[in-house]
Amino acid sequence: MNKKLVSTNVVEYMVNKFAALGLLVFLMCSYLLLATKFDLYEFTENLSNLKIWGLICGYALVTTMLIDLIENKWIAFTFQTSVLLHCLAGFIVFFPFMGINFFSVIAGAVGALCAFIYAFSSYLFHRKKKFAWVILLVFPLLLSVRLYDFTSKKDWTIKETNSSFSAEFEYFNGKHEILLPLKKGEKVTSYLSFTQLNEGGYGYHILDHNKEYVGMKELAESEEEGTQAIQFHAIQSGVYKIIVTGDDLKGKIDVNWEID
Incomplete structure (x- = not known):
């Protein structure tokens, strides 16, 4: 043929x-x-x-x-x-x-x-x-x-320091990334608090520098009611991301972290 x-x-x-x-x-x-x-x-x-x-x-x-x-x-x-x-x-x-x-x-x-x-x-x-x-x-x-970020934010006000992030908003649908440059072996303990003023949803996860999900350990709730404490280790050096998400959410997000 x-x-x-x-x-x-x-x-x-x-x-x-x-x-x-x-x-x-x-x-x-x-x-x-x-x-x-x-x-x-x-x-x-x-x-x-x-x-x-x-x-x-x-x-x-x-x-x-x-x-x-x-x-x-x-x-x-x-x-x-x-x-x-x-x-x-x-x-x-x-x-x-x-x-x-x-x-x-x-x-x-x-x-x-x-x-x-x-x-x-x-x-x-x-x-x-x-x-x-x-x-x-x-x-x-x-x-x-899929490369475009369709996150929507209204009246988004943030406060940031080297170890904290806070945002108040009238509407949040999508994600917000908190960047953490880490060295191999460093341990991060983070405290996340979501104030929900409507019926919207929320969540969070951790990504490493390869955009892979990082396994995290949920600790007992902190002394502050409604605050979730999590812990994870940097397997390799790089920029890690704490990603908070909202689903038609109105309210406030507070994130604090300690690096050891």
Whole structure:
């Protein structure tokens, strides 16, 4: 067979698979937007979990390629059989991790639906090749969106020292980073207090210089009521971040820390 023809077929095959994946990701992101009530900060935070998205996309690509390999090398499938195998793969993937229970069955049903959308999209783009190239734009679009910080703050007033941070606000939806340059082995004890003046939510976490979550130890509450004490160690030297988050929150945040 002509090498150029083989190369063209391979490119068309990969474009088809990635386009089908792009449409599936687009539909999943549309659902996320609806589920978060168009909260763009929460939406981009969900997009930023690249490990989860990588597992979803990787599993979809590997599974569909294996099914196509079996079909081309050994058994000729009908379209209906191919779709059924995709759905089966989407259904059973959760059982090894979650066991067989109500929640894994629900997750499997969602997985099967996603697999059906993927298989049908691949069939659609095989017939409408020009649309496949357009759908590929989903990936760079989502990558660019997730880089933008949609944090919203109103009447945000802060006070900072070398060992404390305080903010009062009428509205806070998103995140605020408190930077801590640390040396390897240093221990940080931090005291966080959230004053909640409405029904908004709040939270916090620690990231290291590689943007990885840092394990922290929750200590008993301090003498000041409502103050949470946490402790963590710097495994390597670098700039660590205490990140406080708000979900349509009105009130005040106080953070104090000691470095040993």
